Amino acid sequence: MLALTKQLKRRITPEQFFMISVFLVNGGNYLYNLVLGRVLGPKAFSDAVILITLLLVLSFIAMTFQLAVAKFTVIFESATLSRFIKMCYTYAVSFALVLGAGVVWFAKDLHAIFRTESHSMFVIFGIAIPIYFIMSVRRGELQGSKDFINLSITYQLEMFTRLALTFLLISMFQISSSIAVAIGIGVSFLAGVFPLKKKQGNVYPTIQLSAKDKKSILNFFILTGCYELTQIICNNSDILLVKHYFPAQEAGLYASLALIGRVVYFVTWMFVMLLLPTVVDKKKKGENTKPVLLKYTGYIIVLACAIVGCTFLFPVFSVQVLFGDAYISIAPLLGWYALATSFFAVSNIFAYYFLSLDHYIPVLIAALMGGLQIVLIVFFHHDLFQVVLMQVLAMGLLLVLQVSYFLLKKNGL
Structure with missing residues (x-):
């Protein structure tokens, strides 16, 4: 290697x-x-x-x-x-x-x-x-x-x-x-x-x-820590709640669904890793940072669309190839779960972009939507499909709000 x-x-x-x-x-x-x-x-x-x-x-x-x-x-x-x-x-x-x-x-x-x-x-x-x-x-x-x-x-x-x-x-x-x-x-x-x-x-x-450096470090730690907490909520609360509310067999089936559906998030994570130091460096030099965001957002959207399209068109084939016939019952949910994850992945790049610039509003938005996701699943978990739909709703709203915030900042509002 x-x-x-x-x-x-x-x-x-x-x-x-x-x-x-x-x-x-x-x-x-x-x-x-x-x-x-x-x-x-x-x-x-x-x-x-x-x-x-x-x-x-x-x-x-x-x-x-x-x-x-x-x-x-x-x-x-x-x-x-x-x-x-x-x-x-x-x-x-x-x-x-x-x-x-x-x-x-x-x-x-x-x-x-x-x-x-x-x-x-x-x-x-x-x-x-x-x-x-x-x-x-x-x-x-x-x-x-x-x-x-x-x-x-x-x-x-x-x-x-x-x-x-x-x-x-x-x-x-x-x-x-x-x-x-x-x-x-x-x-x-x-x-x-x-x-x-x-x-x-x-x-x-x-x-x-210096005192100024310490304050800057503390602010970033608090801001980033809060956002990572919202990431934990958005990314993992569904699996933990399903494990709590459903029998082990169904929880295992849902876990396989989550692992397949989250492929878009993990594939696009590399762009976040590349984004942060590039944005900070450009800000330090006084250069325009928006082209960096738009470039990586474009990459993520293309990848997300390809993966979501495949999961909607070939759900049974995807589950059979990846997990086998024992998990085939979750195939109808695959495309919807991938869609929810895609919404989160795209909104995530906007959040990390603003984190790099020390903006806290996107963190607050993500926290509210993460909390909304938990509330929706707690009240609506009649079956696994309902759990997935609650995530589509919460993550779709999260993306709309993050993009809206970007457009407001872009227009100087």
């Missing part, structure tokens, strides 16, 4: 390499989920999906640190940046230790709430959380400095390790599938920390951050 990376590095730009890598990593992650679904069946798969969902929740929380590091890596000069990076590692690890301890402490409660086979999988997951936050700060450094080659490698190492180790444990050892998934996730965090940054001289000088 590393040899191939070096060959590609000489032939294509780092940005192009990162885009190819994202497709590879997303493909690997989807293969991981699809094989798990086929091997375990809907009932056992519903337990594995709880861990996968918690991983997504964790990634959104840690993304607050990654995006903050990425943004201020562009803004700060060398000495100030070094002090800032040290501060981020300190706070990230401290926060992660508290969060991980909380997951371990409440493992039995989580086991009861989500009706899983064992509480041990939550214990293993909680122990691994601090490693994930270290990995996220490291990725923020790479993203902000536009070192997309090494950034790609960290994602590849995490994905390949999780994929290989999980199925090795399931196939060769007599352990619970949920425990195997938890161990695979935990060890993959450790692999994702690499490649490590070589320290040269006094990496963390004694210079202190």
Whole structure:
């Protein structure tokens, strides 16, 4: 893999390499989920999906640190940046230790709430959380400095390790599938920390951050943290609510629906990763940032339309190929779920664009629509189709409001 990376590095730009890598990593992650679904069946798969969902929740929380590091890596000069990076590692690890301890402490409660086979999988997951936050700060450094080659490698190492180790444990050892998934996730965090940054001289000088810098950092952390919370709500509340309201069999079927339907979100995530440092850099130079937003929005719309079209035209074929006949009953819901995810993916690029510019209104809009989605599902969950339609309604309204805000700002209102 590393040899191939070096060959590609000489032939294509780092940005192009990162885009190819994202497709590879997303493909690997989807293969991981699809094989798990086929091997375990809907009932056992519903337990594995709880861990996968918690991983997504964790990634959104840690993304607050990654995006903050990425943004201020562009803004700060060398000495100030070094002090800032040290501060981020300190706070990230401290926060992660508290969060991980909380997951371990409440493992039995989580086991009861989500009706899983064992509480041990939550214990293993909680122990691994601090490693994930270290990995996220490291990725923020790479993203902000536009070192997309090494950034790609960290994602590849995490994905390949999780994929290989999980199925090795399931196939060769007599352990619970949920425990195997938890161990695979935990060890993959450790692999994702690499490649490590070589320290040269006094990496963390004694210079202190100014009051203005501290205020700017705090504001961005709060703003980004609030938006990542809304991402957690919009992206994962449906799976957790379905797991709570529906039997394990139906929850497993819905989990497979979510994994297929969310392909548009994960495929388009790379554009968010490229967007933020580019927008911050252009703002710093006093250049127009709107063309960057419009370019990446266009890419996302094209990809979203292609995926949604396929899921509406070939739902049965898609489910059969990806998960098998055991999951065929969710085929009629596939196109609608992909449509809801597409609405969210397009609105997401607008939100991150304004986050880069320190605007808070899009965060508030996303929070309100995320809350609306939960309320709608709580009151309207007669069947899985109704759950999906509630998401289409909430995410469609979210997109309309985000685009409206952009147009208002564009016209100087």
